[in-house]
Amino acid sequence: MKLAASFLLLTCAAAPAFAADPDAPNPPTPPQSTATATPKPGKTAKKKQVKVKIAMRDGMRFEPPRFVANPGDEVSVSLENADSTHQPHNFLVLLPGKRDEVVKQSLELGDKGPAQEFIPVNPAIIAHSALLNPEGAKTIHFTMPSEPGIYPFICSMPGHGMIMYGAIYSGVKMPALSEDQNIPPMAAQVATPGGGRRPFAQRIFMPNSGPASIAVALPGNLNYCWDAGQCRLRYTWRGPFIDASAHWLGNGRELASVPKEPWWSAEKGKFPLKIADAGPSPAAKFLGYKIAAGLPEFHYEVAGAEVFETITPAPGDTGLVLHYRIPKLAHPLEFSLAPANAKIASSAGAFDSGNLRLTPSQAADFTVTLTDTTPR
Numbered sequence: 001m002k003l004a005a006s007f008l009l010l011t012c013a014a015a016p017a018f019a020a021d022p023d024a025p026n027p028p029t030p031p032q033s034t035a036t037a038t039p040k041p042g043k044t045a046k047k048k049q050v051k052v053k054i055a056m057r058d059g060m061r062f063e064p065p066r067f068v069a070n071p072g073d074e075v076s077v078s079l080e081n082a083d084s085t086h087q088p089h090n091f092l093v094l095l096p097g098k099r100d101e102v103v104k105q106s107l108e109l110g111d112k113g114p115a116q117e118f119i120p121v122n123p124a125i126i127a128h129s130a131l132l133n134p135e136g137a138k139t140i141h142f143t144m145p146s147e148p149g150i151y152p153f154i155c156s157m158p159g160h161g162m163i164m165y166g167a168i169y170s171g172v173k174m175p176a177l178s179e180d181q182n183i184p185p186m187a188a189q190v191a192t193p194g195g196g197r198r199p200f201a202q203r204i205f206m207p208n209s210g211p212a213s214i215a216v217a218l219p220g221n222l223n224y225c226w227d228a229g230q231c232r233l234r235y236t237w238r239g240p241f242i243d244a245s246a247h248w249l250g251n252g253r254e255l256a257s258v259p260k261e262p263w264w265s266a267e268k269g270k271f272p273l274k275i276a277d278a279g280p281s282p283a284a285k286f287l288g289y290k291i292a293a294g295l296p297e298f299h300y301e302v303a304g305a306e307v308f309e310t311i312t313p314a315p316g317d318t319g320l321v322l323h324y325r326i327p328k329l330a331h332p333l334e335f336s337l338a339p340a341n342a343k344i345a346s347s348a349g350a351f352d353s354g355n356l357r358l359t360p361s362q363a364a365d366f367t368v369t370l371t372d373t374t375p376r
């Protein structure tokens with residue numbers, strides 16, 4: 001008993017100190033914007049400043065391909081030419097809707113191009129950098145115009161602007177990365193772990209989950225977040241996989257963002273498995289996972305029993321199937337899951353108001369199916 005108690009204490013002490021909600025130990029605000037408000041000195045509020053770092057990457061890409069500002073903001077963009085193929089690039093900010101026009105005009109500069117550093121004369125260019133040679137770095141400053149809108153930015157080197165562009169969302173809502181028509185399709189793919197491949201598993205910081213989370217894109221159109229700290233499925237959503245641009249660009253501790261509302265989320269603080277007649281279960285202990293056919297099989301321990309869990313899509317993408325293997329169980333297993341928006345069924349035993357009791361031999365190999373009942 002004493003051992004079990006000190007283990008629990010240790011588990012608690014290891015939890016992050018900022019966890020106001022034990023189920024959401026990550027900082028609650030997803031990093032939607034790189035904008036930082038200047039603290040108000042005394043009575044006068046200063047203009048908001050937006051500081052962004054943008055790298056010019058191989059394959060003629062700006063990274064990140066987009067950012068958020070507001071009309072009137074003072075914007076500084078620190079540019080770095082990180083293109084390992086040694087191409088020079090520049091950075092032009094344009095008025096909304098002027099991308100094609102300025103790209104075409106820069107192509108028409110012809111022999112005059114080099115002398116003008118490939119920057120045409122056009123009032124639609126509201127700010128620009130000089131040409132950045134390989135490994136060059138420069139910071140440019142400009143003020144966002146008072147009109148809200150989607151302000152394109154481009155590289156105007158001949159042949160670059162057609163694919164090397166991005167967008168500033170100024171006072172305009174930014175769409176999900178995968179649905180953004182104002183950035184190159186390649187840019188969205190690069191910021192999606194796996195580049196749109198399914199199945200795909202990514203260890204990453206996820207919103208509304210513990211710091212040790214694994215996001216999984218299943219074949220079809222379902223995705224889920226599994227919390228390795230708590231050894232359980234946290235939520236599942238349909239549609240595009242996660243957007244990791246904030247994570248890749250930040251210090252690596254930023255949260256990925258989930259583009260769609262989950263159709264099912266686990267109940268807070270409730271672990272689904274309990275070994276019956278074995279007293280209160282200590283916290284589940286994560287033992288690792290392996291990838292088989294692209295899908296992770298999670299391995300953990302509950303009250304001395306080893307559990308193997310794999311999650312697959314239900315036929316027709318109607319929901320998720322949780323496959324459990326608990327090979328050496330000495331006592332019956334109690335299983336409970338909050339239905340939320342799902343209909344829950346099992347391959348053995350029967351759910352009685354969300355609770356299932358299985359004999360050790362039934363628990364050796366069983367599935368639980370969560371069927372999505374939300375209107376689609």
Ligand SMILES: [Cu+2]
Pocket residue numbers: 060088089090155156157160164
């Ligand atoms: Cu370029």
